[in-house]
Amino acid sequence: MTEKQSVFQRYLEELKRRKVFRVAVAYVIGAWVLLQVAQATFQPLNLPAWSITLVLWLLILGFPVAVGLAWALEVTPQGVKRTRPQAKTPARKTADQLKEQPSIAVLPFADMSPEKDQDHFCEGMAEEIINALTKVEGVQVASRTASFQFKGATTDIDEIGERLHVTTVLEGSVRKAGSQLRVTAQLIKVSDGYHIWSEGYDRDIRDVFGIQKEIAESVARAFKLSLTPKEERAIEQRPTENIEAYEYYLRGRRHFYQLNREGWELAREMYSRAIELDPDYAIAYAGLADCFSFLYMYADSSASNRLQAETNSRLALQLAPDLAQAHASRGLALSHSKRHVEAEQAFSRAVELDPKLFDAYYFHGRASFVQGKLEKAAKLFEQAAAARPDDYQALALLAQVYRALGREQERAAARARTLEAIERRLRTTPDDARALCFGSLNLWESGLREQALQWVERALTSQPEDALNLYNVACTFANMGEIDKAIDCLERSIQKGMAQMDWITHDSDLDPLRGDPRFKALLPKA
Numbered sequence: 142m143t144e145k146q147s148v149f150q151r152y153l154e155e156l157k158r159r160k161v162f163r164v165a166v167a168y169v170i171g172a173w174v175l176l177q178v179a180q181a182t183f184q185p186l187n188l189p190a191w192s193i194t195l196v197l198w199l200l201i202l203g204f205p206v207a208v209g210l211a212w213a214l215e216v217t218p219q220g221v222k223r224t225r226p227q228a229k230t231p232a233r234k235t236a237d238q239l240k241e242q243p244s245i246a247v248l249p250f251a252d253m254s255p256e257k258d259q260d261h262f263c264e265g266m267a268e269e270i271i272n273a274l275t276k277v278e279g280v281q282v283a284s285r286t287a288s289f290q291f292k293g294a295t296t297d298i299d300e301i302g303e304r305l306h307v308t309t310v311l312e313g314s315v316r317k318a319g320s321q322l323r324v325t326a327q328l329i330k331v332s333d334g335y336h337i338w339s340e341g342y343d344r345d346i347r348d349v350f351g352i353q354k355e356i357a358e359s360v361a362r363a364f365k366l367s368l369t370p371k372e373e374r375a376i377e378q379r380p381t382e383n384i385e386a387y388e389y390y391l392r393g394r395r396h397f398y399q400l401n402r403e404g405w406e407l408a409r410e411m412y413s414r415a416i417e418l419d420p421d422y423a424i425a426y427a428g429l430a431d432c433f434s435f436l437y438m439y440a441d442s443s444a445s446n447r448l449q450a451e452t453n454s455r456l457a458l459q460l461a462p463d464l465a466q467a468h469a470s471r472g473l474a475l476s477h478s479k480r481h482v483e484a485e486q487a488f489s490r491a492v493e494l495d496p497k498l499f500d501a502y503y504f505h506g507r508a509s510f511v512q513g514k515l516e517k518a519a520k521l522f523e524q525a526a527a528a529r530p531d532d533y534q535a536l537a538l539l540a541q542v543y544r545a546l547g548r549e550q551e552r553a554a555a556r557a558r559t560l561e562a563i564e565r566r567l568r569t570t571p572d573d574a575r576a577l578c579f580g581s582l583n584l585w586e587s588g589l590r591e592q593a594l595q596w597v598e599r600a601l602t603s604q605p606e607d608a609l610n611l612y613n614v615a616c617t618f619a620n621m622g623e624i625d626k627a628i629d630c631l632e633r634s635i636q637k638g639m640a641q642m643d644w645i646t647h648d649s650d651l652d653p654l655r656g657d658p659r660f661k662a663l664l665p666k667a
């Protein structure tokens with residue numbers, strides 16, 4: 142397609158989006174009917190002959206006015222508003238386009254230790270290498286969520302490359318015995334399965350950060366990339382000198398990713414142990430702050446949890462003022478106290494320090510949503526989805542925000558992207574209750590009602606006592622018209638700690654419940 146054709150095609154699509162063609166056709170039909178009425182009635186009413194001509198000219202002159210108004214204005218649930226230009230979302234690259242630049246998926250390393258008890262260490266090493274490589278300009282790195290879905294699977298390298306749109310895969314193993322560490326790593330080319338590079342490291346465990354740095358540098362060299370001084374500094378950072386503290390931190394992070402109360406409480410214990418061993422461990426304070434924030438949102442809305450989130454995020458920043466994750470954690474903690482201006486400053490600073498940090502956009506988007514700033518929330522959820530394309534949570538919330546804004550075309554596109562991401566997730570993690578809930582709502586809106594009901598029931602069975610899951614199920618039932626089931630689940634969710642009053646107030650998923658007396662009775666409890 143030529144550039145002129147492309148511009149013309151986009152112009153036609155914009156005309157369709159703004160319903161200009163529909164208005165034009167309706168106007169012509171209405172004008173024809175009006176002329177027929179005029180011809181049939183003007184003569185019996187003894188109106189002058191030129192009256193018909195006047196009506197015709199008025200209709201002709203009114204046509205461009207009607208078309209212009211159709212272009213400029215739109216009817217939304219909030220009334221007539223000026224039509225907004227279509228949102229410019231990042232272009233989704235094809236697999237061929239992605240393969241034009243170096244790209245990599247880092248798989249969880251295999252645990253070769255005698256007791257097979259080093260999963261946290263193996264996952265932690267892979268994640269640290271992912272984090273290091275994201276700091277290197279010119280490399281496309283699959284996210285942790287995307288790469289870790291293949292843990293323990295016997296999936297061929299070419300299939301992993303095809304599904305993640307990467308040209309290379311890094312895999313390896315860890316054997317830990319006492320203070321000795323043996324790590325192997327190999328970079329494999331997806332197209333032919335041959336090794337581009339491989340290496341083994343026999344070191345003392347205290348040199349784990351050096352191993353991670355060397356692997357990241359070797360990958361960059363394999364891609365024929367030269368690291369800038371800034372990139373080298375980012376890769377060689379040592380968050381702690383205490384290896385035992387580091388191991389507790391890795392255990393805590395693994396528990397945190399469970400995204401339920403039990404996981405957050407276990408993560409809180411692990412992060413606290415890490416801090417006991419190293420009181421200057423900044424990112425452990427940030428992780429601890431996030432635990433208190435999530436417990437405050439979904440399990441126990443006590444002032445203690447809120448203040449602990451603020452305190453630990455502040456300590457993280459005092460220890461590491463340039464740590465992007467600490468600023469994102471600080472923004473989330475401040476948002477709970479409605480210190481929105483300070484929270485926004487913290488989120489903005491996190492993005493300045495790390496433009497690829499998903500949490501900075503995602504937490505900021507949620508904070509904007511609870512304030513009713515829907516346009517801003519939509520932009521931030523788009524940025525979060527761009528930072529982590531395989532994440533379904535930001536996409537699901539994006540679709541919800543577009544629905545609240547009355548932007549149906551963007552909503553439909555976001556809904557399709559959400560369902561695609563959720564289906565990928567469920568192929569390897571079929572019992573992910575959060576994915577099942579978000580997916581069931583998208584299936585319902587797509588007309589796949591029976592499958593939607595099956596998914597939401599699976600979600601409820603998977604985690605029947607978890608406050609966050611009960612809330613998500615309530616939202617799904619509400620949209621399905623199952624009002625009593627929705628309120629039952631919402632009531633149980635609130636009883637178990639779901640207490641985000643601002644979120645409940647602005648959550649359009651709960652709109653079908655707002656007129657019900659049982660729902661109104663729940664609000665003071667939230």
